[in-house]
Amino acid sequence: TVSAEEGKIKIYFIPKNLGNPYFEALSSGFKDAIAELGEDKYEYIFTGPATAEATSQIEYVEAAVQNDADAIFIAANSNDALNGTFDDARDAGVPIYLINQDIPGSESHRDAAIMPVDFSTIGKAQIKLMAEQIGYEGEFAILSATTDAPDQNTWIELMKEVLANDEAYSKMTLVEVVYGDDQPEKSTIEMEALITKYPNLKGVIAPTTVGIAAACKVVQTRGLAEKIRVTGLGLPSEMKEFVMDGTCLGFQLWNPPYEGYLAVYLATAVKGGFKTEPGATFSAGKLGEYTILENGQILSLVDPMLYDITNIEEYAALF
Amino acid sequence: MVKDAPVVQAKGISKSFSGVFVLKHVDFDIRPGEVHALVGENGAGKSTLMKIISGVYQPTEGQLLLDGKPVRFRDPHHAREAGIALIHQEPLTFQDLNVAENLYLGHTRSNGKPVINWRELHKKTDELLNSLNVRIRSRDSVRGMSIADQQMVEIACALSQNARVIIMDEPTAALSHGEVKTLFKTISRLKEQGKAIVFIGHRLEEIMQIADRLTVLRDGERVSERMVGEITQDDIVRMMVGRSFKELIVKENVPGDVLALETRNLTYPGKYYDVSLKLHKGEIVGMSGLVGAGRSEFASAVFGVEPAQSGEIWVKGEKVRIHNPVDAMRHGIAMVSEDRSRTGLLTAFSIRFNMTFAILKRVASRAGFIRRKAEAPLVQQYTDYLSVRMRDPEQTVKELSGGNQQKVFIAKWLLTESDILILDEPTRGIDIGAKMEIYRLISDLAKQGKAVLMISSELPEILQLSDRVYVMCEGHVTAELTRQDMTSEKIMAAASTIQGRSAGE
Amino acid sequence: MKEARRFVTQNVKEFVTLAFILLIYLVAGVLRPEVLSGGRMAGVVNSVLLWTPLNLTMALGMMMVVIMRGIDLSIGSNVALSAMVAGILFRDHGASLWQGIVVAVAVGAACGMINGFLIAYLRIPPIIVTLGTMNAYRGLTFIISQGKQVTGYELPPGTTDFVAEGVRLGGVLIPWLVVISLLLALVFYLILKYTHFGREVYAVGSNREAAYLRGINCKKTEFLVFTIVGALCGITAMMSASRFGYINPSNTGKGLEFVVISATIIGGVSVNGGKGTVVGVLLGCLLLGTVNTMIANVGIPGTVQLFTYGLIIVTALLVDRIVLSLDSKRRMAQQVAGKEALR
Amino acid sequence: MKGLDGRSKRGKLSAVFSRREWVPFGLLLATLIVSASLSESFRDLAYLLRTTTRYMELGMTALTMTLIVSAGMIDLSVPATMCCSATVAALAFHAGLPMEAAIPLGLLTGLACGAVNGLLIAYLNLPSMIVTIGTMSVFRGISQIFIGDKSLGKFPEWFNSIEKIPVFMIGKARFGVTILAFILLAFAFYLVLHKTGFGRKVLAVGANEQAAIFSSVNTRRVKLQLFLLSGFVSGIAGLLTMSRLLLVRYDMNLNSEIDVVAMVLLGGAEISGGNGSIIGTFIAVLLVIVLKTGLIVANVTSDAQMFMMGLILLLSIIIPNIGKLVQGFRDR
Numbered sequence A: 001t002v003s004a005e006e007g008k009i010k011i012y013f014i015p016k017n018l019g020n021p022y023f024e025a026l027s028s029g030f031k032d033a034i035a036e037l038g039e040d041k042y043e044y045i046f047t048g049p050a051t052a053e054a055t056s057q058i059e060y061v062e063a064a065v066q067n068d069a070d071a072i073f074i075a076a077n078s079n080d081a082l083n084g085t086f087d088d089a090r091d092a093g094v095p096i097y098l099i100n101q102d103i104p105g106s107e108s109h110r111d112a113a114i115m116p117v118d119f120s121t122i123g124k125a126q127i128k129l130m131a132e133q134i135g136y137e138g139e140f141a142i143l144s145a146t147t148d149a150p151d152q153n154t155w156i157e158l159m160k161e162v163l164a165n166d167e168a169y170s171k172m173t174l175v176e177v178v179y180g181d182d183q184p185e186k187s188t189i190e191m192e193a194l195i196t197k198y199p200n201l202k203g204v205i206a207p208t209t210v211g212i213a214a215a216c217k218v219v220q221t222r223g224l225a226e227k228i229r230v231t232g233l234g235l236p237s238e239m240k241e242f243v244m245d246g247t248c249l250g251f252q253l254w255n256p257p258y259e260g261y262l263a264v265y266l267a268t269a270v271k272g273g274f275k276t277e278p279g280a281t282f283s284a285g286k287l288g289e290y291t292i293l294e295n296g297q298i299l300s301l302v303d304p305m306l307y308d309i310t311n312i313e314e315y316a317a318l319f
Numbered sequence B: 001m002v003k004d005a006p007v008v009q010a011k012g013i014s015k016s017f018s019g020v021f022v023l024k025h026v027d028f029d030i031r032p033g034e035v036h037a038l039v040g041e042n043g044a045g046k047s048t049l050m051k052i053i054s055g056v057y058q059p060t061e062g063q064l065l066l067d068g069k070p071v072r073f074r075d076p077h078h079a080r081e082a083g084i085a086l087i088h089q090e091p092l093t094f095q096d097l098n099v100a101e102n103l104y105l106g107h108t109r110s111n112g113k114p115v116i117n118w119r120e121l122h123k124k125t126d127e128l129l130n131s132l133n134v135r136i137r138s139r140d141s142v143r144g145m146s147i148a149d150q151q152m153v154e155i156a157c158a159l160s161q162n163a164r165v166i167i168m169d170e171p172t173a174a175l176s177h178g179e180v181k182t183l184f185k186t187i188s189r190l191k192e193q194g195k196a197i198v199f200i201g202h203r204l205e206e207i208m209q210i211a212d213r214l215t216v217l218r219d220g221e222r223v224s225e226r227m228v229g230e231i232t233q234d235d236i237v238r239m240m241v242g243r244s245f246k247e248l249i250v251k252e253n254v255p256g257d258v259l260a261l262e263t264r265n266l267t268y269p270g271k272y273y274d275v276s277l278k279l280h281k282g283e284i285v286g287m288s289g290l291v292g293a294g295r296s297e298f299a300s301a302v303f304g305v306e307p308a309q310s311g312e313i314w315v316k317g318e319k320v321r322i323h324n325p326v327d328a329m330r331h332g333i334a335m336v337s338e339d340r341s342r343t344g345l346l347t348a349f350s351i352r353f354n355m356t357f358a359i360l361k362r363v364a365s366r367a368g369f370i371r372r373k374a375e376a377p378l379v380q381q382y383t384d385y386l387s388v389r390m391r392d393p394e395q396t397v398k399e400l401s402g403g404n405q406q407k408v409f410i411a412k413w414l415l416t417e418s419d420i421l422i423l424d425e426p427t428r429g430i431d432i433g434a435k436m437e438i439y440r441l442i443s444d445l446a447k448q449g450k451a452v453l454m455i456s457s458e459l460p461e462i463l464q465l466s467d468r469v470y471v472m473c474e475g476h477v478t479a480e481l482t483r484q485d486m487t488s489e490k491i492m493a494a495a496s497t498i499q500g501r502s503a504g505e
Numbered sequence C: 001m002k003e004a005r006r007f008v009t010q011n012v013k014e015f016v017t018l019a020f021i022l023l024i025y026l027v028a029g030v031l032r033p034e035v036l037s038g039g040r041m042a043g044v045v046n047s048v049l050l051w052t053p054l055n056l057t058m059a060l061g062m063m064m065v066v067i068m069r070g071i072d073l074s075i076g077s078n079v080a081l082s083a084m085v086a087g088i089l090f091r092d093h094g095a096s097l098w099q100g101i102v103v104a105v106a107v108g109a110a111c112g113m114i115n116g117f118l119i120a121y122l123r124i125p126p127i128i129v130t131l132g133t134m135n136a137y138r139g140l141t142f143i144i145s146q147g148k149q150v151t152g153y154e155l156p157p158g159t160t161d162f163v164a165e166g167v168r169l170g171g172v173l174i175p176w177l178v179v180i181s182l183l184l185a186l187v188f189y190l191i192l193k194y195t196h197f198g199r200e201v202y203a204v205g206s207n208r209e210a211a212y213l214r215g216i217n218c219k220k221t222e223f224l225v226f227t228i229v230g231a232l233c234g235i236t237a238m239m240s241a242s243r244f245g246y247i248n249p250s251n252t253g254k255g256l257e258f259v260v261i262s263a264t265i266i267g268g269v270s271v272n273g274g275k276g277t278v279v280g281v282l283l284g285c286l287l288l289g290t291v292n293t294m295i296a297n298v299g300i301p302g303t304v305q306l307f308t309y310g311l312i313i314v315t316a317l318l319v320d321r322i323v324l325s326l327d328s329k330r331r332m333a334q335q336v337a338g339k340e341a342l343r
Numbered sequence D: 001m002k003g004l005d006g007r008s009k010r011g012k013l014s015a016v017f018s019r020r021e022w023v024p025f026g027l028l029l030a031t032l033i034v035s036a037s038l039s040e041s042f043r044d045l046a047y048l049l050r051t052t053t054r055y056m057e058l059g060m061t062a063l064t065m066t067l068i069v070s071a072g073m074i075d076l077s078v079p080a081t082m083c084c085s086a087t088v089a090a091l092a093f094h095a096g097l098p099m100e101a102a103i104p105l106g107l108l109t110g111l112a113c114g115a116v117n118g119l120l121i122a123y124l125n126l127p128s129m130i131v132t133i134g135t136m137s138v139f140r141g142i143s144q145i146f147i148g149d150k151s152l153g154k155f156p157e158w159f160n161s162i163e164k165i166p167v168f169m170i171g172k173a174r175f176g177v178t179i180l181a182f183i184l185l186a187f188a189f190y191l192v193l194h195k196t197g198f199g200r201k202v203l204a205v206g207a208n209e210q211a212a213i214f215s216s217v218n219t220r221r222v223k224l225q226l227f228l229l230s231g232f233v234s235g236i237a238g239l240l241t242m243s244r245l246l247l248v249r250y251d252m253n254l255n256s257e258i259d260v261v262a263m264v265l266l267g268g269a270e271i272s273g274g275n276g277s278i279i280g281t282f283i284a285v286l287l288v289i290v291l292k293t294g295l296i297v298a299n300v301t302s303d304a305q306m307f308m309m310g311l312i313l314l315l316s317i318i319i320p321n322i323g324k325l326v327q328g329f330r331d332r
């Protein structure tokens, strides 16, 4: 039952790893679009490794190619470890689209990248959110994912830039960037250490879903919500309890299902002859028209969305 | 003559291992207040029969009767609950636990309480050990104990169970004179208490001394059952091997001139002090002493297993440094150690593997590949030479009887063709017939110009074979006797004397 | 005084570990004096205290397994599976916290029984069985959860109280999690020291053949040990839910086995079986807990942490070995002196 | 004499059939058949060879691991050693050394890692499991210190994708360097373990170290040699991995130590030492490969895959022990 029946469009979505609620949310977008466009016209396969390691996705890409995929959407675990694999896939005629992120420095190895949001706005938006919560002054820290997480590192660079250049934030100091490796245990220890290390700490930005949840958990159990404000990027469903009890005043994220929705329309257009070149536009159902940017990216949203007490319940039910 | 009805009776027992019968329709009974000896050559099936009676193995055919009623022991635990205790040929101890635990774990459970009363247990243990007249204490760790001490722990363990039937599988093989005496006293006491005892051994004098009745096994068949009073040692030998033996060979004295091995003031504080001895080519030098005198420790220093802290070793007139057995072998020294299952053989591997393991270089090609063609005849030759009872050279050593394991072990070191041979209790657990073979072999080796150092707790062995004897006591050499003035009295006296005064005063 | 000295010489191994822990504090103090200042010290201690219970609880079980010459690689997956079953009951069936705990312990024990059955009664080597069930249990966790995690608000109220509340000892809060794990340690100490079952665990690990011939039911003992480990996995599962506030099919219990095995062996349990004490294991856990939290607290850069961690483990092993061999030399000399004196 | 001969011959034949390797072999055949029937895409030798290369690298280290396990030890630092050697080679290249010089440097690093393990384990008598759990962090840590979050790549063209160099082709199926290297290495290790004196010493060290020492085997040297060998082969495997990925990162082969151990145990080596089979490991490597690729290409999700892997591992050992089930649960 593996080879596609005639005319069916075969779409693979390979997440960083399974069991990650974030990609479950993203996958729901794929399913929405397919339900809209006709279940019988698509074959959608959501598969990937159990752990998010740099090279653990290679065999999944190879298997998708071997199974004559029409499009592979992948949230790559590494900026460059899959380059050779991508080249082989594209040589075999299967387009490779990054989803949820790009692979900076290796753009020539993919066809296009669906971005959740304009990444260059995130640094600024996060700092602004933090500033609002701590009153534009005081010490704050960053709890990131791994030391080599490309997106987080870009954002952190942007945050530092904004801090250095924007007068409004002159009274805020970034004391340290620590890494929780996207593991609950490590993130928790690092968060606890931050609290011990910096008695005057007023806030923590955790631009990663595991990190922000772990940080909120620590603040919640220690009853420090008034003293230390945690914000960052999180999943509404994971953050709901912290928003509801006031541990977290608000955090940001984009809308993951949009990306999946968009992806299906892109794959359909390409199957119909659409060429993914800069400037080309295609229509994505209820989300409207999208243009491929100069760098091959497609932005599903421009600015990140704010999730707080007003809308958390609504989105927590979705993803 | 029969005093009571038998406690345990084995009727027509047969046992086969992978199709080969090692016991054939054997009848055997054990009666209260009696010591029943079981003798036979190595591999005759003695241990196997006892293991069947104590529930370790199931008989292939035949039946066990307990107090006249048929039983089938599921496992050793079951047999133990029925009052049968077995002292195994190879001591089975828990190295990581102390003596009290070694004695009581497993069978104190029956008192129903899940919690252990340590104080009471230690008290009971020490009382028992005192009655056996050994210097082991209840809180001692078993790790590092000599094989003899472990054997005593085994014996104490069997006694502690208050069993009706006590089976002793070669309990004296590792023990020396004094300990044997105490053990025999204990056995007599048990007999008076009405316990039924089975005694297996290869030293016929001991059998004559302690046993009331005697059963002889040959090739897995019962050849005879007699009251000990009615027969002589010669009769036993004839029944065991089917022919009688001539007097033991007497070795002629070889005047030593060319030095093969010399040690000068070898000392390891706490183990042995200032041991100086000389060993000439063509000479057999005995080393006598009580268990724990430090002979084995000294030997393992010469072989480099645990080098001495001070002193010198000279081989063929040159001073050498021996840090490990590799060095020792390079200088032509080979050693048959006393504990074959722990330090001797790889029991999970085949006879062939074991026999050529110390001479890999000789059976391997330049590139290191083993040449089967070179290996097979050597193995054949030596197993024939020592008449090892086995299925084929591929059989694992584990499956051999204790005595045959010992033969394989000796063969392994003979194959190295070393000039200096250290034999530590070489005939432990070996039957009379094979013992003669090994004695002949040792004197042959000496005739060929090899030097042999033979550590033995068996006085007759020492007396018959050695040209000279060193006697050790508590780590010191207390006497050096030449063939002319070697008597068992002198040796015994020296073995319990340190530098002029007797030990234990 | 004399008593104290004898106590030290009899427990050298434990004191070496303790000394090593203090050494880490010392080094940390030298590197970053402020770490050991009053206010921050409490935070550090609290972190160590919170790191320890999960690992200690598991290490108690692992210790029994290792004493029996076994190993259990499936504990991480078992923790995930039992946590997930309880989590699904919480989320979809409104189970109460106590019901969840009972279910988690039952599921854990059942998984342990499967391991125990295969290992004890079919005589399959523990490492193979648990390597297999490690995959199988983790896979099952994914399958029953359909890859979705159970998040904080879906857990029953009060789940996290075990971390936030506890006994106050002076100025330091000892969370319930820690209290529970210490009580467990005490129970295991008593079991291993004073019951037949406990001593039989050592006997089977020391010499299985002999244990069998002595009439110890090796299979039952082994089966029980793995069942107990399974039950401990259930407890740990709930501890993990309490500490991290969610149950995730891939994160929960991940890598637990390596940490726990390290703690056990560093705590002096011999991989050759037959040896190990609860106190040693407790210290082993404290040591690793200290290392893990100190690395974060001293602020060692992210890229150097892995290296530091490994280096400390190897150093701990080395120090241990050197001190122990010096100690055995000393003992031997003493023995000799004693003997000479007797003469 | 005749009867005896006959028996020993039957013995030989039954010895062949009672070999432990039949089990992974049977499972291999079964998974091949199941995979091929599940998925058309699987029935393609070219694809199989292409996608299996990555496991051959781990497979090579499984061969040395077989020796180490046979000697009663374990080496969990293998993937970390691979990573560390590749890192050093890449660093040397980027520091201006020609690749021809960087490669030996990488191999030397592998040897050095093996030497560290070997010295700690053989000469200081530390337990191998915990030592290698420790050095696993140290070696990978070194790599992380030097390359941190980056990837090192951009090697000379000839070094990239060495595994794709076809030694020979069957139709479109390419037998590349790595695959053949693995097969050759397996053959060499078969000879070493089962046909040489060294192999016997290895087994003896695993079965009864005391007895080996008393038989004048320098057991420490044997252990050290094994870890040196393991380090060296890990070095080769690390460089091959680097060549295939076109780069090195500090998390190369993270967490794959368990895979290597699984291959060895599936192959029938006994973890307590004294028994190991290169043929078994060879078959087990193939089994793991077929299982993984077969399941992935059949779109079986990774959770179900994990479950199946676990099941297969258990089956591989339960099947030969079924006799015990029938026999009842008597002994020990």
Ligand SMILES: Nc1ncnc2c1ncn2[C@@H]1O[C@H](COP(=O)(O)OP(=O)(O)OP(=O)(O)O)[C@@H](O)[C@H]1O
Pocket (backbone or CB within 6 Å): B017, B018, B022, B040, B041, B042, B043, B044, B045, B046, B047, B048, B049, B089, B389, B390, B398, B399, B400, B401, B402, B403, B404, B429, B431
């Ligand atoms: N588990 C086994 N598997 C195969 N053969 C065995 C096994 N146990 C014993 N045998 C064989 O059974 C025979 C009898 O062995 P047993 O141990 O009973 O001899 P024994 O009379 O006690 O000899 P010894 O005096 O040397 O101790 C031997 O030939 C031995 O090889």
Ligand SMILES: Nc1ncnc2c1ncn2[C@@H]1O[C@H](COP(=O)(O)OP(=O)(O)OP(=O)(O)O)[C@@H](O)[C@H]1O
Pocket (backbone or CB within 6 Å): B144, B145, B146, B147, B148, B270, B271, B289, B290, B291, B292, B293, B294, B295, B296, B297, B298, B338, B457, B474
């Ligand atoms: N006086 C003593 N007190 C306690 N232990 C002793 C004493 N003398 C020797 N030992 C110990 O007894 C053990 C036996 O020593 P060793 O094996 O060298 O003696 P042996 O003369 O060869 O005895 P065996 O005949 O048992 O081989 C050693 O572990 C030694 O440390």
Ligand SMILES: [Mg+2]
Pocket (backbone or CB within 6 Å): B046, B047, B048, B089, B169, B401, B402, B403
């Ligand atoms: Mg016997």
Ligand SMILES: [Mg+2]
Pocket (backbone or CB within 6 Å): B295, B296, B297, B338, B424, B455
């Ligand atoms: Mg001796």
